[in-house]
Structure formats: structure tokens, C-alpha cells
Amino acid sequence: MWRRRATILTTVLLTGLGVLAAGGGAAAAESNGGTRILPLGDSITDGFNVPGGYRITLWRSLANAGHLADFAGTGSNGPADLPDHDHEGHSGWRIDQIDAIATGVVRDTAPRTVLLHIGTNDVVQDHDLPGAPARLSALVDRVLAAAPNADVFVSSIIPLSDPVRESRAAAYNATIPDMVRGKGPRVHFVDMHAALTTADLADGVHPTRGGYDKMAARWAGALAAVPGAAGDDGAPVTLPVGPRSLRVTTPGYTDRYARHRNSLGYTEHVDAASSALLKSDATWRVVPGLAGGCQSLESRNFPGHHLRHQNGRVKISTDDGTALTRGDATWCARSAPTGVRLSSWNFPGSYLRHVNGELWLATPGGPNPQDTAASLVPDLAWSADAPWAP
Template sequence: MVRRRTAGLAAALLTLGVLVPAGVATAAESNGGTRVLALGDSITDGFNVPGGYRINLWRSLAAAGHLVDFVGTQSNGPADLPDHDHEGHPGWRIDQIDAIVTSVLRESTPRTVLLHLGTNDIAQNHDLAGAPVRLSALVDHIRAAAPNADVFVSSVVPLTDPALESRANAYNATIPDMVRSKGSRVHFVDMHVALTTADLADGVHPSRTGYDKMAARWASALAAVPGSAGNDGAPVTLPSGLRSLRVTTPGFTDRYARHQNSLGYTAHVDSGSSALLKSDATWRVVPGLAGGCHSLESRNFPGYYLRHQDSRVKISPDDGTALMRADATWCGRSAPTGMRLSSWNFPGSYLRHINSELGLATPGGSGADDTASSLVPDIAWSFDAPWAP
């Protein structure tokens, strides 16, 4: 995430004329995933529902196995939203966002930009005839500053006031053709049809239901553009039989996943290691106990399987319960340096090593294991020949 910048002046809340305090600098949140910039006004900020659409968008992407890093100079949302960063400025028009966008993009370096903007131009009746031209110029500036980013430009959500809605309809009608003129990296998202005025809390800003509908529309748009939410790998079949799981994090590639006193760790293993260590670091890949994907059975404790419990990873016997079998089932995903092991019952959470211990980490989650900058390499494993054949 980008480092916070204290706002120079308080921004007027969208359509209401109420001032909000300037932002306070806070530490950035980062999980090393695909950088996504939510850009816009108070609807992006989440007026009425702090965090707005970003709450369910993050959850949807995480559930789909995506490692996403929201970026921006602003931060808000509930404590259970793992990533609060965004670039939503209450009360701001297109021209005001345009004035900062180049510096924001150069600092945040997003892979993907989500743009919902124009409601304040409409509500403030600010040169409406020129609003489409300003939006087009803004998209050009985004493309110039982030030429490798996919840019998703949405129509604005409905407005309850008939006069404002008429202006919104005229503005929205210009967006699809503008987007088509910008090339293959710019995409139109019809947000206006995703909501009705019943989904608004105050005639302008969405309610929680409305924000959730926005999240679903953004998630659908991202899913249609490969790589825009990150290349978190296709499902893969793990190699069968006995294997040893080697760490792929640079500087730690001589370490392997092993069990010791029932808990999971990593340890240096080589040809001179003890027979016990070599056996502890060898696993049998078997069909998943939960009915799909795979489970990892201990080489020297048959019937004991690698499972997560309270975020720690350990070995446990198969007691036949649905919970144990789900905890002990892992789904492989391809990764640049090996394979990721995603939890069967916590999609988007992965087997991770940190400080020589094995745990379950959720990208962007609230735990220290989830937010460390090394998370991405730490959840990739190489399935090597077994140390104890």
C-alpha cells in the first residue's frame, strides 16, 4: 500500500455540504498481492457504510483465492476488513481527482484501477456538458501514468431525485463509447443497472445492500479480465506418492516442512540429516479427506495428516469428523515458484511458513502472518523427491 498523505483540506460530503476531518497519516497495509486502486468520491470512500463496496469486494476476491492488495492514500472501513486502503475523496468532482491522479498512481503503482466518479459533477451541476470530456481526459491520464494497468470505468449509480437522475442518465450514456475508444486495457462496468433507488440510503449513497451489489458487479468485471485481480494460479493436481515440501522463499530454499511433537515447522534438511528428520519431512500425497483435492499424510505416522487448527498447522489423526477432514484437505494452485496449498474450508487462506513455523495465512488478514511483505513467496512450495522414500 502507499504511504498515507495528510489531506490538505477537508472535503465536502457528496451532495450534503458537510465537511469531514482531514485524513490522518497511518501505516500502510500490504500483503504483497495484486495492487488494486479504488478511485472516486464518497461512494468509493463508503459514506453511510465505512468501507463501502470494498468490504465485500475484498472478501469475494479472497474467497476466490486472489491475493489482492488495495492501495491508496486514504483508509477507512470496519476492523474486520483486512485492507482499508483506497482513493475515495468525499465531495470531489472529476477535475479534483484528475489533479492528484498522476502522483497517486506513480506512488501506488496499481495493477488495476476501479473508477466510479461523476456523481458530484451531477449533484453540483458543475459544467455537465463538459463532464464526459473531463472523464475521458482523466482516463487518458490514468493510462499514461499506469500504462500496464487495467482500468475499469463504471457508470454512476442511480439517484433518487428525478432531476439528478436525468443528468446521471445523460452522463452515463456517454461512457461506453468513450471506454471503447481507449483500447483493450480500459473496460466499462455498468453500475447503474446493478442498483435501484431502493438500494440507496439517502437518495445518493448506497445502503449496505447497495454497496454489496456494487461489490458483486466489480468482482464480476474483474473475473472477466484475466490477471486484473491477480494471477493466483490455476487449480493443479499435486504429484502423488511420497514427497517433501521445500520452501521457495529466497534464502530459505534448504528448508522443508516437517512435523515435530505434532506441530508443523520448517527445518534445514540435507543428506547428512538424521533419519528421523528425513522421515518427519516426508509426506504421502493422498486423495483429500474432505472428498476433493488432496491431503498430506505423515510418512512416519501413518493415519496422521497435516491440518490447520486455530491458524496453526500440525498433524492429527483422522478421527472421522467433518471438521478434521476439512482442516486436513488442501487444494493446489500454481505459483511462479512452485505450488500454493489453499485450505479446503477457508478458501483464500494458504499454508505458510514464518519464523520456522507452519501456519494458515490469509492475504490481507488481521494477523501478523497475513500482512508481512514476504507472504507471497512464503506460501509457495516445491514438491520435491522424498527425503525418506
């Protein structure tokens, strides 16, 4: 697990808005080995009024699309159901203040993708607005210099309720598309202003939860339009129907297979000399998904029992016909460099993984031990091999 260098931030007063900025030392990064995305900006990135802001829905949207996102930054906030709280949003900060820390933060976090929404406080504070476009251009250059292989998404700032401020914002926003076009193919413009109206603001400046959700949708759409920006997390695949054995692909453990024992899921070494019982326990019938889509894994030696998750632990149980059981027992395969990942039907973004010889449902960046280990991403991949017990 990578760990960013601790950075001490000075508490500042949000001039013109009367809100204290986040400060103090950086919290430990919630790194899960996924594609690092750096949300960079001011209080709207931090999530003022709605802790977590657009990052709540954006993370889920990416997970639902099969992406393993690893938000990066020295800040951390948001609700418990946001699996990754990291960000680089600073309440009250202008472009020049973000510029002052950009090189260090970008180098430390090494993002694949940067989401930049900045300039609201330049407008609200009426801080040298004629020079704001040049400051933004210089900031983008600084980010590119620190992460030359990153895709940088630069957005217009969202609407402001005050007509004078909104007029200033419109003038600033109008300069951004041409600036972005001059930065090369890895810099992309996102029209965030058009995604919201003033009805989506809680206090004339910051979005409501619904407004943040609209921001998330606009970011997600922009990422989807640039291959690799949200990670190359594989395409949906269909496993061969019939008997298969699921082999671990984590280096050093490739002789182990998913099996059931006393109804619980484990991994165990299997070879030609293994017992007939073990070979049978490590064989699954790939069948149509019980939930109506994707696929399910039926025990070879316990027909009618399927591999499912329950309270995080993976086990086998009978199909009782309920939507919950059938959802728990349905898996959607996605291609991975070493095989496939099996995503939960009813918990998109959560995957079948092995840890300490046991099978668990893991949510990258989540709060549980199985969610956060450094080996998470390799442990999510499986190879659908020929069956040990045809």
C-alpha cells in the same frame, strides 16, 4: 513492503449531501505483495454508510478465486474482517477534485488495476454537467499517463432516487461507453448503473450493504473478464498422490522442508545426512481431501494424522470426523511461479506459509504478524519434491 508517500488531504464539506469528507494524513499501507488494485472515486468508493463499501465483498470474492489482491490508496477504512482497508475514495469529491490528485496518487501506488466510479457529486451538485464527460475523459488520460501498463475500469454511476438527479445521471452515463472505447485496449467500461436499483440505496445516493455487494459482484465480473487484471495467481492444480516432501522455495531457504515436531509444523534443513526421523517427519502422503474436495497431507510416520491449521498455527492431528477438523486439514493447490500455493479449504484466500521456521495459516493483508510481512508472497510457495522417506 512498499510504503506509499504520505499525502495530506484537506477536509471538505460534501456540498448538497451535508457529509464531511475523509481527511488527514495517509495511514500506513496494508501491502501484502499481491496485485495492487486502486479503488478510486468518491464516498461510494470510501464506503459511506457501510465503511469498506464494495471493497469488503470484492476482496473476499477475489480471494475465493485464488487472487492475492492488494488494495492501494491513501485512505483506510472498513471492518476488521476486511483484510486490506486501503482505498482512494473521497466523500463529496467531484471529477475535477479527483483529477487534481490523480497523477500523484497513481504514481505513488503504482496500481496494476484501477477501479473508477466518479461523477455522482457532479450530478448531485449540478456542477457543470455539460462538461462532465470531458472532465472524465481527461481524468482517464491522466491515470493512463501515470500508469500506462494498468488496466483502468471506468464504471457508469449507480442510480439515484431523485428523478431529476437520475435524469442527469442517465445523460452522463450515456457518454461513458463511447469515451472508453476511444481510450484503447487497457480501458474497460463497467455498467454499474444496471447492477443496482433505487431499492439498493440507503439514502437515495449511497448503497445499502446489499447494494455494495452488488457493486462488488459487478467489479469482480469485470476483472475476471480481463486476464491479469486481478493478478495471475495460478490455476488449480492436483498434487501427485503418494509420498512427497514440501520444499520451501523462498530464495535463501530452499534447503528447508515442511516437517512436524511434537505435533507442530516447522521448516528445517534436510539433506542426505539428516536423521531418519527428520526425513520421515518431512515426508507427507498426498491423499484425497478429508473435506470432500482438493487434497490432504497425511504424516508419513504418524498414519491418520494430517497437516491442519488451528487458530492460525499449523500442526498435525488425527481425523476426528468433524467437519471443522476435516476442513482445517484440506488444502487446495494453485500453481505459483516457483511451485504451488496451498490454500485452506475452509478459509479461502488463506495459505500455508513459513515464517521464522514455523508453519502458519496466513491471510494476505490480514491483521496478524504472519499476514503482513514483506516476504509473505514468496513464503506462500512450495515445491512438491520427491519424498525424503519413500
